[in-house]
Structures are given as structure tokens and as C-alpha cells.
Amino acid sequence: MLNFLPGSLLYFMSTTLLIINTVLWASLISIGGIIKLVVPFTAGRNALTHLMNRFMWAWATCNGGILHLLADIEWDIEGLENLDKKSWYLLISNHLSGFDIAAQTYVLRNHIPMLKFFLKRELMYVPFLGLGCWALDMPFMSRTSPAKLKKNPKLKGKDLESTRKACEKFRFMPTSIINYVEGSRFTEEKHRRQDSPYRYLLRPKAGGIAFALSAMGEQFTNVLNVTVLYPEVFKKDALYEVMHGRLKKIVVRVKVLPVPEVDNKRYFSESSYRVEFQRWLNQLWLEKDEEIHQLMIKHGAPTEPVKEIETAN
Numbered sequence: 001m002l003n004f005l006p007g008s009l010l011y012f013m014s015t016t017l018l019i020i021n022t023v024l025w026a027s028l029i030s031i032g033g034i035i036k037l038v039v040p041f042t043a044g045r046n047a048l049t050h051l052m053n054r055f056m057w058a059w060a061t062c063n064g065g066i067l068h069l070l071a072d073i074e075w076d077i078e079g080l081e082n083l084d085k086k087s088w089y090l091l092i093s094n095h096l097s098g099f100d101i102a103a104q105t106y107v108l109r110n111h112i113p114m115l116k117f118f119l120k121r122e123l124m125y126v127p128f129l130g131l132g133c134w135a136l137d138m139p140f141m142s143r144t145s146p147a148k149l150k151k152n153p154k155l156k157g158k159d160l161e162s163t164r165k166a167c168e169k170f171r172f173m174p175t176s177i178i179n180y181v182e183g184s185r186f187t188e189e190k191h192r193r194q195d196s197p198y199r200y201l202l203r204p205k206a207g208g209i210a211f212a213l214s215a216m217g218e219q220f221t222n223v224l225n226v227t228v229l230y231p232e233v234f235k236k237d238a239l240y241e242v243m244h245g246r247l248k249k250i251v252v253r254v255k256v257l258p259v260p261e262v263d264n265k266r267y268f269s270e271s272s273y274r275v276e277f278q279r280w281l282n283q284l285w286l287e288k289d290e291e292i293h294q295l296m297i298k299h300g301a302p303t304e305p306v307k308e309i310e311t312a313n
Helices: 007-038 042-070 100-108 121-125 129-135 146-151 158-172 188-194 207-219 238-243 271-298
Strands: 074-078 089-093 176-180 222-229 249-257
Touching: 007 042, 007 129, 007 238, 042 100, 042 129, 089 207, 100 176, 100 222, 100 249, 121 129, 158 207, 176 207, 207 271, 222 271, 249 271
Parallel strands: 074 249, 089 176, 089 222
Antiparallel strands: 222 249
């Protein structure tokens, strides 16, 4: 443990090590993507995808090693015992920091398939990043703008159809898709601007979950409701704090939920159906908000005053 060193030195060391770790494994993944582009057989491409996932596992494991080297962190984790690497999961989570992905991939790397994201198709053409994400079989999705739909109504449903085709490969390969349903990292300014009814959360958005369930709902084994928390630095940037060796506690809770049924025809055409689905998500966020409140108390962190959160609907 090197957390006795000055914060500025720890920041330099952590930045250097994290860059080296990311560039190393991202380069190997990109090289694998180039090879995958020219492999004509499905079995060969699938084997390369498994290898690329192992590279992502190595990236997550090395991130954990860097944390152990530079910081003295207490990990408070519950809910991993019922997970299975051979299952299909839709993971929903609150979002506090750019550090969340590193923390969650490290905690979950040996318990579920490596996390994947739905990405905008435009990212496919970003040098290095696009090829690496493609090599990892992350699904790229097209979103038709309302203006285009208004001009050409025949395009309605094409987004979902193209995403379903992108996800067909997951039928034979256990997969975890993650969705940060708040759509953005938590900040006090965003919390005030939204007039959020929750103490520690932004308002959740149901559209991304509904889209994922409509695209591959029958493939998912369970929904994983994940809560991540850094109690003593809740209102600070956890990534900045951990890179200075000041992050002391990481809390992760995982709850396994049944997969809700989504009638995509009704969801995308009936406002009352969308409202019902949003209420289901709001209820999860009410429970998550109370869970975070109790965890803040448990770890001796400053808590927010109780709000009339039952009005969230």
C-alpha cells in the first residue's frame, strides 16, 4: 500500500498506471478486432470474442490491482452469491462517477459475463474505440430522429429491428448489458435542476430499459439492480478522489430481479403503458434511495434529510 505518499504523487502514479493498463489491453482488443474482421467463420469469430472478453477481464483485474497498490480501500459488497457467468443479465445501476465502470467491472468480473453497453452507431467510426467495442461484440444501435420519423413514418420500428439483429449473436453467448438509467452522472446541480424527488439519485429514465428488453428481453435470465456508493465522498468526484488515494470505502449491492415483460408494440404506441412501466422503475429507485440512505448511516457518512419521495411517479 502506497497511500502514505503525497496525494499529488499518487495522482501521477495512478494516472500513469491506468493509462498504461488501458492502452495495453485496448491495443490487444483492437488487434483482435482487426483479425476478427478477416476471419470468415462464425466459430472463429466467436472464439476471438471470447479471447477479447478475457482481455477486458484482465483490464478490470489490473485496475483492481492498481487500486490495492495505491489506496487502502474497504470493499463492502453483497449480492454476488446468486450470480452465474453462464446467464444473460440486464444490469441497471445508479451513476455517481466515471469510476463506476472500473469499480463495477472489477467487482463483477468473476460472477457474470463481462459488461457490454448499447452504443450509438456513430461511435463505430471513432478510431481505436469503435474497433475495440466491435471486437467485444458491443451492440451498436441506430436511433432515428423524431424529425426523420415525421418525414418518413415507414422508418418507425427500424431502430428496434436493427438492434435486435445486432443482438442475435448473444443467443449463443452469455451476455451482460449495463444501462445507467439516470442517463447521466449524479451531481448536486443536476439534482436541483431536475427537482429530483430522491435524496441521492437523479430521476430514472425507462426508455433505455424498455428498448433493451424489447430488443432481447426473451434472452435475459434476470435483471440485476446494482447500487454503487462511495459514502465519504458522495458529493465529490470519486475518480479524482481515488486517484489521489483518498477514497476509503466502496459499497456495492446487487439484487437479482425477474425480467419484466414489455409489450414493445404497446410501449411505443400507448402513453398509459409507458407510464406503468415508468412507475415500476420509480419504485425500484425509491427502494434504492432508501438503501443508500441506510448505507450512508452505516458507514457514518453525512445523510440527506428525508424527502417526500413517495410522490415520485
